[in-house]
Structures are given as structure tokens and as C-alpha cells.
Amino acid sequence: MNKKRTSIKQQIRLTIAKTILLSFFATIIVVLASWAIVMSIDDRYYANYYESQVPKITDQVQSLNRELVNSQASGAKQLEEIIPTPGMEYQVLDEQGTFLYGSFSANVNPEGVHLLNKVNKSFLEENTATSFIPIVDQNGTFAGSVVLQYKLESEVEALFNIFFCLSIPHAIFLYYDLYLLLCEQTRKKLLRKDSKIDCRHRIGPKAKFRF
Numbered sequence: 548m549n550k551k552r553t554s555i556k557q558q559i560r561l562t563i564a565k566t567i568l569l570s571f572f573a574t575i576i577v578v579l580a581s582w583a584i585v586m587s588i589d590d591r592y593y594a595n596y597y598e599s600q601v602p603k604i605t606d607q608v609q610s611l612n613r614e615l616v617n618s619q620a621s622g623a624k625q626l627e628e629i630i631p632t633p634g635m636e637y638q639v640l641d642e643q644g645t646f647l648y649g650s651f652s653a654n655v656n657p658e659g660v661h662l663l664n665k666v667n668k669s670f671l672e673e674n675t676a677t678s679f680i681p682i683v684d685q686n687g688t689f690a691g692s693v694v695l696q697y698k699l700e701s702e703v704e705a706l707f708n709i710f711f712c713l714s715i716p717h718a719i720f721l722y723y724d725l726y727l728l729l730c731e732q733t734r735k736k737l738l739r740k741d742s743k744i745d746c747r748h749r750i751g752p753k754a755k756f757r758f
Contacts, residue, residue, distance in 0.1 A: 596631075597631065597634050597635045598697070598699065601669075601678055601680075601695060604629055604680065604693075604695065607625075608626075608682060611625060612682060612683060612685065612690070613682065613683075613684040613685075615639055615691070615693065616639065616641055616647065616682060616690050619639075619647060619648045622639060623639075626639070626693065627650075630695070632650065634697060635697040636649070636650045636695070636696045636697070637649050637650055637651075637696070638652065638655070638693075638696075639682075639691060640655075640656075640694060641690070641691045642662065642689055642690055643662070644661075644692075655677055655694050662679070662689075662691070665692070666679045666680070666681035666689075667679065667681060671699070674698055674699050675696060675697070675698055676697055676698075676699055677696050678694070678696075679692050679693075679694055680692060680693040680694075680695065
């Protein structure tokens with residue numbers, strides 16, 4: 548009886564050890580797969596990517612200066628070469644704040660303040676940033692502004708957050724199901740052993756027949 552109890556304890560310990568070991572390997576696989584996915588994603592899909600591009604675009608706008616206002620076709624072509632789309636939108640305004648051209652035409656100055664009060668500034672509303680880059684000619688005269696609009700929270704990061712939150716309960720259920728499976732296998736093994744022992748007791752030693 549003691550041997551039977553010892554055997555059951557050993558089987559239970561072995562089942563728990565298998566569950567922990569397999570769970571550990573499954574966790575490593577999930578972490579490595581997630582890391583590979585993150586590394587394969589382009590930088591532009593992260594929230595701070597577009598924000599980091601603003602200084603570079605500012606330098607380009609300052610080098611093009613009044614050409615962006617005087618020639619809409621040429622200005623649009625040059626801006627579209629330096630502005631990362633579709634994650635970032637732009638529009639060009641003249642010195643009065645009148646819309647000239649761009650990838651979006653929404654009113655970025657609903658307060659009606661002078662455009663000079665907004666240049667070299669960024670405004671945030673519902674995770675959407677709006678930056679005003681001044682257009683200045685060679686004489687230093689204010690000629691207008693290039694307005695950039697982009698989101699500070701990327702869709703990919705939002706999806707990863709959702710995936711991470713959902714993966715935790717799924718992982719718990721997965722490990723629990725794995726534990727139940729191993730327990731069921733252990734139970735079947737013990738039942739087979741008990742049935743063999745029971746059969747041996749029933750049959751007993753070979754009987755000797757006398758004639």
C-alpha cells in the first residue's frame with residue numbers, strides 16, 4: 548500500500564514537473580516569436596517615428612522657402628518626396644493663413660489667430676499632433692506655413708497592446724489545459740497498473756492439479 552502511495556506521489560510530481568517544463572518552453576517560443584515580429588516591423592509604424600521626422604522636414608522647408616508658395620505643382624511634388632505618407636498629412640498656407648494645397652484641407656486655425664502665433668509650435672488633440680513650420684523667403688519675410696499632421700499613437704502599437712492583454716488569459720488556459728492533459732495521462736497509467744496488479748491477485752499462483 549505504501550509503495551502504491553509512493554508511486555502515485557511520484558506520478559503527480561512528474562506531471563507537475565512536465566507541466567512547468569513545457570510551459571517554460573511554450574513561453575520562450577511565444578517571446579521569441581513576438582520579438583521576431585517586432586523586429587520585422589518597419590520603423591514608420593511606431594508612434595514616435597513621424598515626430599522624429601519633423602526636424603528633417605523643417606530643414607527641407609527652409610531650404611525650399613518661398614518656392615513652396617509660388618509654385619504649387621513644384622511645391623507639392625517636393626513636399627511629397629520628403630514627407631512620409633500615408634502616416635503624415637500636410638497642407639501649405641499663405642501668410643494670411645489661406646489654404647493653398649496639400650493632402651488634407653481641414654481648418655487648422657479655427658480660432659482665427661494670426662499664423663505667426665502658431666509657427667514653430669505643435670498642438671496636440673486626441674493623439675493627433677499638428678505642427679506649423681514657417682516658410683520664410685531669402686529676405687526673412689514670412690510667406691506662409693507648412694502644416695504637418697500625424698498621430699502620436701500608432702495602430703500597430705495599439706494592436707500589440709490588445710494582443711498582449713488577450714494573450715495572458717489565453718496562456719493561463721493553455722497551461723491549465725496542458726496540466727489537465729498530463730493529469731489524465733497519469734491517471735490512465737495508474738489505472739492500467741492497478742488493473743494489472745488486480746488481475747495478478749485474482750489469478751494467483753498456478754494451481755497444481757492432481758489426478
